[in-house]
Amino acid sequence: MKELTLAYAPGRVRDWAWHLTWTWPRVVLALVAGAGFVATIYRFIFGLGAATNLSDEWPWALWISLNVLSGVALSAGAFTIAAAVYLFRQRALKPLLRPAILLGFLGYLQVIMGLIVELGKPWNIWHPIIMWQPRSAMFEVAWCVMLYTVVLFLEFAPVLLEKVGAKARWLRAAQRITPALVVAGVVLSTLHQSSLGTFFVLVPGKLHPLWNTILLPLLFFTSAIVMAIGVVSLMTALAYGTLVRWDPAPLTARLLRWLPWAVGLYLILKVGDLVARGQVGELFTGSPEAGLFWLELALIVLPAVLALQPRLRSSRRGQGWLGALVVAGVILNRFNVSHFGLRAWTAAGYVPSLPELAISLGLMAATVLAFIAIAENLPVFSHRPPADRGA
Amino acid sequence: MVRGEASRYRPSEPNPEDLASRLRQHPLGAGALSGPRQGSQPRGDPTPGRVTNDVDSEADGMELTRRQLFQWGARLGAAGATGWVLTQSSQAQAASQSPPSSQKGMLIDITRCVGCRLCERACASKWGLDPTDEHPSNQWTWLTQVASADGPRYVRNQCFHCLDPACVSACPVAALRKTAEGAVIYEEARCLGCRYCMLACPFQIPRYEWHSWNPAVTKCVFCYDRLAEGEAPACAVACPTGATLFGDREALLAEARRRIAAHPDRYVPHIYGEHEAGGTAWLFLSDVPFEELGFRTDVPTQAPPRRTDAIMRLVPPVAGGLVAALGALAWWNQQEEAGPGVDRGPEPKAERDDEGGPSA
Numbered sequence: 001m002k003e004l005t006l007a008y009a010p011g012r013v014r015d016w017a018w019h020l021t022w023t024w025p026r027v028v029l030a031l032v033a034g035a036g037f038v039a040t041i042y043r044f045i046f047g048l049g050a051a052t053n054l055s056d057e058w059p060w061a062l063w064i065s066l067n068v069l070s071g072v073a074l075s076a077g078a079f080t081i082a083a084a085v086y087l088f089r090q091r092a093l094k095p096l097l098r099p100a101i102l103l104g105f106l107g108y109l110q111v112i113m114g115l116i117v118e119l120g121k122p123w124n125i126w127h128p129i130i131m132w133q134p135r136s137a138m139f140e141v142a143w144c145v146m147l148y149t150v151v152l153f154l155e156f157a158p159v160l161l162e163k164v165g166a167k168a169r170w171l172r173a174a175q176r177i178t179p180a181l182v183v184a185g186v187v188l189s190t191l192h193q194s195s196l197g198t199f200f201v202l203v204p205g206k207l208h209p210l211w212n213t214i215l216l217p218l219l220f221f222t223s224a225i226v227m228a229i230g231v232v233s234l235m236t237a238l239a240y241g242t243l244v245r246w247d248p249a250p251l252t253a254r255l256l257r258w259l260p261w262a263v264g265l266y267l268i269l270k271v272g273d274l275v276a277r278g279q280v281g282e283l284f285t286g287s288p289e290a291g292l293f294w295l296e297l298a299l300i301v302l303p304a305v306l307a308l309q310p311r312l313r314s315s316r317r318g319q320g321w322l323g324a325l326v327v328a329g330v331i332l333n334r335f336n337v338s339h340f341g342l343r344a345w346t347a348a349g350y351v352p353s354l355p356e357l358a359i360s361l362g363l364m365a366a367t368v369l370a371f372i373a374i375a376e377n378l379p380v381f382s383h384r385p386p387a388d389r390g391a
Numbered sequence: 392m393v394r395g396e397a398s399r400y401r402p403s404e405p406n407p408e409d410l411a412s413r414l415r416q417h418p419l420g421a422g423a424l425s426g427p428r429q430g431s432q433p434r435g436d437p438t439p440g441r442v443t444n445d446v447d448s449e450a451d452g453m454e455l456t457r458r459q460l461f462q463w464g465a466r467l468g469a470a471g472a473t474g475w476v477l478t479q480s481s482q483a484q485a486a487s488q489s490p491p492s493s494q495k496g497m498l499i500d501i502t503r504c505v506g507c508r509l510c511e512r513a514c515a516s517k518w519g520l521d522p523t524d525e526h527p528s529n530q531w532t533w534l535t536q537v538a539s540a541d542g543p544r545y546v547r548n549q550c551f552h553c554l555d556p557a558c559v560s561a562c563p564v565a566a567l568r569k570t571a572e573g574a575v576i577y578e579e580a581r582c583l584g585c586r587y588c589m590l591a592c593p594f595q596i597p598r599y600e601w602h603s604w605n606p607a608v609t610k611c612v613f614c615y616d617r618l619a620e621g622e623a624p625a626c627a628v629a630c631p632t633g634a635t636l637f638g639d640r641e642a643l644l645a646e647a648r649r650r651i652a653a654h655p656d657r658y659v660p661h662i663y664g665e666h667e668a669g670g671t672a673w674l675f676l677s678d679v680p681f682e683e684l685g686f687r688t689d690v691p692t693q694a695p696p697r698r699t700d701a702i703m704r705l706v707p708p709v710a711g712g713l714v715a716a717l718g719a720l721a722w723w724n725q726q727e728e729a730g731p732g733v734d735r736g737p738e739p740k741a742e743r744d745d746e747g748g749p750s751a
Contacts (some may be wrong), residue, residue: 048600056527056598059589081708085718119582120599120606124564127583131564135696135703138587139563179721187713191706202557202591202699205668205691329559345689 006182020373021242029365029372030096036185036362039078039355040117048120057348060118060338065361067114069109069196069334071144073220073227074327077103077235078152079189080228081255086182095383098159099239100232102380105152110367117359137198144192151185163378194221200337208289208341210270210282215273216337222266223330226300229259237320243375246384249316256313256322263304271295289344292336299329449587492712494554494573494672495618496640497627498647501684502657503634506545508534513629517614528609532539532626539679546684547626547635549611550575550596551664552672553694558588558597560696566608573640574613575671582608593690613672614722640672647676669694 020026043051052061084090116122121259128142158174179388197220204212213219233256234247274280282365283290312318343350352360375381514532521529532549552575559567559575560744566581567588588608589597600606614624622628627637636643644665651658663675667690675681682688 002550047602047604054601056589057595059586059599087717089724120586122585127564127581131581133563133565135560135564135700136563137699137703138561138585140703140706143564147564179725183714183717183721186717187710190713191710198702199587199697201702202695204695204698205593205689214702217702385493
């Protein structure tokens, strides 16, 4: 019993005090989160009309592109690493599992909070539970996000149990249901990561031909896996030295070995789809959309090519940059589909308002800060690779 | 490699020979079988030899696991394909679905409209809209004036009441639905305000009460209550020139064709709404090309929900297939891990970071 907590933090048995070391980046994160909080209050007091630049011609805010679509993709590390460890027997990656699950859990809380801000009647957010409309991709996403957030919490529960020094029997029970949770998590993620793409299959007249394809769900799913590798690489690179005491670089390098494969699959689908739809010519029209498409591809293909180099993917700095490029590339893809690809049709000329920006970035900052705070106080990075033990 | 892996298996394992043979036979390869799960070391047993060597063994097993991945990819693909085939029958069924035979419609003949705006007023009084309220969300039908070569033209704007509406298929809570008479109606009590309907609408019709703390979607509801009682909508009753004609959509379509055939000099040969977005209840005739009147002529002729329905039908078979395949995989992994005859119930993690709390 005692040993359980001792092993994580000597001398802190049942120590409920929270420790957060304040560094300058963390102060900046807190300030951004604070600004977002103020903007959120403003939005709820004065309404969507006053707080946003939304209009009948442009009904979906920056919040959908960044906090919901990108947010869900950024949380893909949880199901990807869980599947790798528990289903595809990449046991060595297990030390990355807890941080990935925490990032996913906080990411989904962030998505839900973004939705609460975005919805016109957020107090009805639970309606999909009793008012069914299974024809709607939104309905499916609502259910999957609800269930998956619960699954992520349960997957994270052992960490909390360890912290509070729960009885070994509880920890055993938590571990026993883990494989079932992993399966549920992977299935739910597969469904809603892809269904976010289905949203935009419904607007064939509005979406630019470069992205207007019935394969969007498949592309969203494969790029979510690409994103998972990227975001976990970035996270471990940033966490080294402060949150994680062992060297995660060898594990991240192992993870990055899969990046060229994942990107390759994504690329085959994406380019093959363009060819099959006969839209290759759109790539060379010199339109802003073509530029964005090229940029989106470059941001993903470049790190995939670089990851082929063992030296680069093994260095911590290299891992951080590869991860950052991938993250930027997939986020740009979500923006292209949900924002830039729609601009030409409506000519609404939407530019996010200051409160919109503050809320979006504030939610992101709060998520990162919460991750840091929890990782500092709970046994998140506590699994260390055996090879590292002597170090 | 497999043999080498097996021979390096923990010496304290009760029966190495047995394990080695099982490893050779195991279809998923050896890489993942090289030790108990991290943390399955019994508490109070500090023997270093029992510590897992996951990293090393995994490095050796890399190629094998990659092959495994492809195999599983193929299997999942096969499961998906099976599901797809299974859903084809229901898809074919849905494709043959035709709009309700009682689908009502409206024929707006722009050549007959004089811009009196009685339709707007009738609508406002029928639905209790405040005529002094300037918000667009307060107007369910509104007239726009467009200058043309021979005088102004007046165009009525409101919901087209698609035969297969994108907004209805988009709404996650069925706040939008189609009545038996073919009106697309909105029930505010269900709405959660996601505004997917607004994004989905190919004509950009639904409007939102942006200024309200409790905003609703607003749009023409085709006077569904009057339709249910066999009456014409308020605007059609109010129209003094016959520019707004109410009836069965099929009959109105025939009438529109008749008018174009009778006066090919007066009308452009296009019934707007006949094919747009898979067909709409409201049909328009004009003597000026529709794009000049502000109509969107880039609307696809296929009903948008056809595309998403094809995808959403895959959800149950994909979910079922994945649960079965991945569940079997998880169960299999656990069986292999437990090892023969050794009941090492998964213990809480034994691997600990001795350094404790970080201090950044």
